[in-house]
Amino acid sequence: MTATIPELETAIDRLLLADANALDSKDMPGWLANYAEEDQASYYCRAAENTEHNLELGFMFDDCRARLEDRVTYVNEIWAGTFQDYRTRHFVQRVSHRQVDARTVEVVSNFSVFMTPMDAGVTQVLAAGRYLDTMRLSDDGGAKLLSRRAELDTSVLPRYLVYPI
Amino acid sequence: MADVTLTWPKNYNEVPKAAFTRSDLYADEIKRIFHGPEWHPIAHESELPNPGDFKTMRMAGIPLLISRDEAGVVRVFYNACSHRSNQLETAVMGNKTEFECPYHRWLFNAKGDLVGCPNPREFLPGFDKADYPLGQPRFELFYGLIFVTFSAETEPLDEFLGEAGETLRELMAGDGRLKLLGYQKVRYDSNWKGYNDNDGYHAPLLHAAFKMLNWQGGKGRQYTCTKRGHVCFESALSVASGPSVLKDKELIAFKGQDPSVGSRIVQLFPTFVSTKHLDVINLRFATPVDAETTEVHYAYFAHQDDDAEMVRHRLRQSSNLLGPCGLISMEDASIFHRIHIGSHTPGNAIFQKGVRDPGKLESEFLQNDESGNLPRWEYYRSAMGFERAEA
Numbered sequence: 001m002t003a004t005i006p007e008l009e010t011a012i013d014r015l016l017l018a019d020a021n022a023l024d025s026k027d028m029p030g031w032l033a034n035y036a037e038e039d040q041a042s043y044y045c046r047a048a049e050n051t052e053h054n055l056e057l058g059f060m061f062d063d064c065r066a067r068l069e070d071r072v073t074y075v076n077e078i079w080a081g082t083f084q085d086y087r088t089r090h091f092v093q094r095v096s097h098r099q100v101d102a103r104t105v106e107v108v109s110n111f112s113v114f115m116t117p118m119d120a121g122v123t124q125v126l127a128a129g130r131y132l133d134t135m136r137l138s139d140d141g142g143a144k145l146l147s148r149r150a151e152l153d154t155s156v157l158p159r160y161l162v163y164p165i
Numbered sequence: 166m167a168d169v170t171l172t173w174p175k176n177y178n179e180v181p182k183a184a185f186t187r188s189d190l191y192a193d194e195i196k197r198i199f200h201g202p203e204w205h206p207i208a209h210e211s212e213l214p215n216p217g218d219f220k221t222m223r224m225a226g227i228p229l230l231i232s233r234d235e236a237g238v239v240r241v242f243y244n245a246c247s248h249r250s251n252q253l254e255t256a257v258m259g260n261k262t263e264f265e266c267p268y269h270r271w272l273f274n275a276k277g278d279l280v281g282c283p284n285p286r287e288f289l290p291g292f293d294k295a296d297y298p299l300g301q302p303r304f305e306l307f308y309g310l311i312f313v314t315f316s317a318e319t320e321p322l323d324e325f326l327g328e329a330g331e332t333l334r335e336l337m338a339g340d341g342r343l344k345l346l347g348y349q350k351v352r353y354d355s356n357w358k359g360y361n362d363n364d365g366y367h368a369p370l371l372h373a374a375f376k377m378l379n380w381q382g383g384k385g386r387q388y389t390c391t392k393r394g395h396v397c398f399e400s401a402l403s404v405a406s407g408p409s410v411l412k413d414k415e416l417i418a419f420k421g422q423d424p425s426v427g428s429r430i431v432q433l434f435p436t437f438v439s440t441k442h443l444d445v446i447n448l449r450f451a452t453p454v455d456a457e458t459t460e461v462h463y464a465y466f467a468h469q470d471d472d473a474e475m476v477r478h479r480l481r482q483s484s485n486l487l488g489p490c491g492l493i494s495m496e497d498a499s500i501f502h503r504i505h506i507g508s509h510t511p512g513n514a515i516f517q518k519g520v521r522d523p524g525k526l527e528s529e530f531l532q533n534d535e536s537g538n539l540p541r542w543e544y545y546r547s548a549m550g551f552e553r554a555e556a
């Protein structure tokens with residue numbers, strides 16, 4: 001299937017917003033459902049500062065589908081009840097995309113994430129940066145994340161992270 | 166005579182909560198401890214492996230520039246121009262063999278010499294470039310780990326480390342020949358003592374992961390050394406067995422050698438924590454930002470002799486296991502914040518586990534004892550000049 005540019009942009013934006021919505025709803029299975037059902041589906045979160053100096057280490061290094069599934073377990077089971085919970089609001093804006101082949105598109109978007117700790121109730125910026133995504137397009141016109149790199153401008157986080165960015 | 170006073174309880178196992186929260190102590194702590202006779206690790210030389218590599222950071226507010234010159238020699242400078250003290254380098258890392266201050270264009274080489282400045286004829290009579298190198302704090306290297314001190318009084322580094330030096334050497338892969346994997350940097354809403362009192366090792370009750378992964382703690386030794394109460398742990402590495410909730414078991418796999426003492430922690434007064442656990446080698450450079458904020462740079466390393474597969478394994482394990490969102494340490498980060506909030510209440514924090522006699526300090530502990538922190542508190546008390554209440 002060859003999508004027109006408006007169709008492609010709609011598919012991309014739907015996925016970007018579905019991911020923001022899942023994260024802000026703390027719906028970890030919903031977050032996982034935005035990733036392609038392929039073994040190499042991946043999510044990385046790291047400071048852009050590391051990337052710029054060829055340092056691959058990050059805050060989260062989920063380089064396979066099994067690790068994405070494990071992250072759902074970290075949040076929903078292993079860590080439950082041990083941290084100060086916080087709300088997040090993700091603001092995402094697509095800035096460019098490039099179709100690689102009929103099934104694959106690379107997308108760059110900006111994000112900013114506000115955080116409001118439940119105990120203190122004072123909102124602050126948690127992180128700003130870019131998502132560098134590779135998306136899989138399906139025949140029905142939908143898109144899933146094959147790989148996402150959340151590259152943080154925020155090289156010093158203002159807080160520990162529970163949820164993916 | 167202390168500039169500020171705080172009466173300390175008579176029992177060694179009690180710490181006044183006010184020590185975490187009284188903001189009037191902070192300026193005195195900076196003067197007596199951070200700018201006083203203590204050594205502070207600020208980098209490992211493997212973070213700047215090539216000629217011209219540099220790193221900048223701030224320790225207790227003091228801006229530092231660590232650079233490697235063309236001949237490979239590492240030096241520590243104040244990151245401030247020797248003219249009017251403009252911050253010299255703004256990048257946190259990079260490669261340069263010359264540093265130019267843009268304000269009045271003074272130019273320094275990687276040895277810190279002032280090599281050029283425009284129009285010196287208009288300067289003070291007798292002005293000589295040789296009198297204006299970059300300023301330097303005292304620094305020493307220990308298996309590549311770079312320490313600074315801002316006091317002329319501090320004893321030599323070997324003496325400061327004492328027995329902890331041996332554990333620290335072993336923690337840094339035995340020879341300190343490390344290779345940088347990257348950083349996780351974070352600020353905690355915690356006084357520096359709240360961070361240091363709760364980072365490093367603590368009893369595993371906090372971490373559900375250990376139970377859910379069938380991961381029992383190995384048997385080990387906890388000891389403190391020197392008058393500062395540096396805390397060291399050496400324990401057998403236990404590897405999780407039995408059913409696990411994890412689909413990717415590599416996260417907690419051990420691929421190194423030497424499981425008999427595969428887990429080590431060294432915590433040096435005042436803020437440094439380092440750990441080698443499974444195949445993770447992690448040095449945590451921590452500094453107070455203000456009385457309620459501590460910034461921690463978690464630096465992770467491989468060994469120079471690792472093959473590509475081992476580097477990859479360390480990268481995957483280091484990113485997800487420890488640090489401010491690690492499987493078995495995210496909860497620690499939340500404790501730093503919560504201890505800080507909870508300490509804004511009257512009275513003392515009372516240590517229990519491992520305390521046999523509240524009137525005595527010991528130096529050998531069981532792995533899960535919380536009493537290992539007490540010698541360090543005693544040193545803090547004396548460094549601050551606080552009186553202990555009469556028995």
Ligand code: FES
Nearest residue numbers: 246248249266269
């Ligand atoms: S302050 Fe740097 S050249 Fe004047």
Ligand SMILES: [Fe+2]
Nearest residue numbers: 367493494497
């Ligand atoms: Fe812990």
